[in-house]
Amino acid sequence: MTDPENKSSISTIDIYEDVSDWDVNAGGNKVVAKRMTGRFRKLKWFGMSVWLVYFLGPYVRWDGQQAVLFDIPNRQFHFFNVTVYPQDIWMLSLTLLFFAILLAAVTSIAGRVFCGYFCFQTVWTDVYTWIETRLEGDTPQKAMKFKSAPLSAEKVGRITLKHSLWLIIAMLTGLSFAAWFTDAFQLWKDYFTLQAAMPAWIVLAMFTAGTYVFAGFMREQVCFWLCPYARLQSVMYDQDTLLPAYDAERGEPRGKLKKGQVDSAKGSCIDCRMCVAVCPTGIDIRKGQQEGCITCGMCIDACDSIMEKTNQPKGLVRYASYKELHHNHDSIPVFKRPRVMIYGLILMISFGGVVYGFTHLSPTEFQVVPERQPLFVQLSDGSIQNKYTLRLLNKTQHPIEVQYRISGLEGATLHGLDDLVHIEPGRINQLTAFVRLEEDAVNQAISPLIFTADVINGPDIQIRYESMFMGPN
Structure with missing residues (x-):
């Protein structure tokens, strides 16, 4: 493997000669991401678990009524023992400002981690693909084998089970959204007795169809072509932003590793393509930062596992800034970056305003x-x-x-x-x-x-x- 001390001897042109091979999957190829354990996969499960609040929140009771309720007909927002009226709309404005600036601040520090760990499209797609890989295969080869297999009772049963689970999750998504705007328990009763109001049926139909199509079929295409945040967040990067990156100077020239042999002329990358196999959007991180990267870190887990098996140091693919990889400079500490400081100041002001508003609400x-x-x-x-x-x-x-x-x-x-x-x-x-x-x-x-x-x-x-x-x- 290449001596780290001689990294500068590798031509930059040689290192990035394949960057021009960037390609965007426009839906022609179905991405079947392999699932691997690792610290970033655990972090992703933790981030996804936040959405349990979306499903369980409407059923929390407080003082005999729904704890959190957006009562649009009566123009009231109930939050435990606090009721917010249209006269207090300025607090909602500050709350929206807080989360907008929080997204910008986090993106400038660590890239699109919101997309990778918390975005509802990412989360629902991850759950849908988890169901699919358990029933039809967790690699492109196994998925293709299942698809090309002759029709049988087992195959029909697996496909039916997959789509049934997808539809159940989609319907629960729509029902949970509607439950935030009316009494959740009464809503269930109204749906089962066909007494629900027309807006409730419309919401259920829209969310069921949208979730089923977006998470089940379009998947990463939503991030590529429909989501505006993918474009907005990408322009918030700077040279100090930490992003999943491939250390090309250490990894190149890549080549297959034969068992029991060490080739000093080759880099650390053994071209196993595991980083590509686990990527939920199907990109090759070795070709540099791309619009399809949602900075989820799955490629880091995959590469680290290979480095362990080949007795090499971890970190060939890691969270790193442009300065670190290309200028051998450490990133500026977060608290010294002007952009982050401005974001932090706005966050404190907006958060302080929201807290003041809630603590000084007049009855x-x-x-x-x-x-x-x-x-x-x-x-x-x-x-x-x-x-x-x-x-x-x-x-x-x-x-x-x-x-x-x-x-x-x-x-x-x-x-x-x-x-x-x-x-x-x-x-x-x-x-x-x-x-x-x-x-x-x-x-x-x-x-x-x-x-x-x-x-x-x-x-x-x-x-x-x-x-x-x-x-x-």
């Missing part, structure tokens, strides 16, 4: 709108009257009774309201109120006035709204 929303036409009226007794519209949203989970009062303007009286006002959960109560003031007490055109809503029956809540009282000039 009510109170608004007072003065009548503009006319600004005031003078009654027969000479007193000045202003008209107001009071709106109060009950954002708690229980009915409340509210008592209104005014302050801040001596001599002013409140009229037109009941002593107690009942407001149901999630409802806005709108009332018309009148404030009167003796003409002699009006000493300026605009006077400050404070409306206060005291919750009498329910949580200990007091809401104030600063308004104004209009009088003659």
Whole structure:
């Protein structure tokens, strides 16, 4: 094998002469990725397990109701004991900003690891191909042998079982999505009794068909041609981004290794093509970074296993930066990279805003709108009257009774309201109120006035709204 100290003696042109052989599988060849154990495969299983929250989350209960529920008809988002209304939409904006910047930050550090470990297309495809390889063969040769085998009861049974499992997973995917927007247990009952609403059937049909086709048949083609993130993430790389890479100076010239023999003229790569066999998109990492690489690290596990068997150091294929491989420089530490620092600052600001919003959510929303036409009226007794519209949203989970009062303007009286006002959960109560003031007490055109809503029956809540009282000039 090539002496590491003499790596510079290999011509760069020779090393990368086959980079021009890049090819993109446009669907003509079916990728049957071999599965191997290793640290990155374990990491991938861990990343995939995060999606269990998608399937199990709707069934978590809290205080007698679904813990997380996007109640679109009532325009409410229930998150355990917190209810978010459209008035708090700014928190959703910050949440989306947080995850968008998180994706950019992670990509600039370690490439498309989101695609490799967490993307729903990658995860569902991995599960579908796992089922397929267990039933039809885990290598292209075994899969071709199964496909070309004459039709038999066993073959039909295996194919039927495969597609049945695919359809079950696809239907569960659609049902789970719908369950986030309505009571999950009631949804199951509605589906089985054919009483589900039309949107629920549409969601089930769309997700079932989409999952079955994308994960079962299109697979890596979705990443190549349909997914915009594949293109967006690729432009976020720089020379310090860590990506699965082939150490060509150590591996070339590649050649088959004969048992019991050592050829010092050859590199560490024995051209076993295991890195290609395990790649879920079917690329050859030895030809350099390509658009099909989802940085999952499966090629690293495969190569390391071969290095062990040939008694060579691991790392021929490894996570490495462009600087490390081509300039023999160490990557800049993450905390010293300006791009990552900016991403981190935005992440902290957006995350802080979301935390602040959730911890300072008001249980009510109170608004007072003065009548503009006319600004005031003078009654027969000479007193000045202003008209107001009071709106109060009950954002708690229980009915409340509210008592209104005014302050801040001596001599002013409140009229037109009941002593107690009942407001149901999630409802806005709108009332018309009148404030009167003796003409002699009006000493300026605009006077400050404070409306206060005291919750009498329910949580200990007091809401104030600063308004104004209009009088003659």
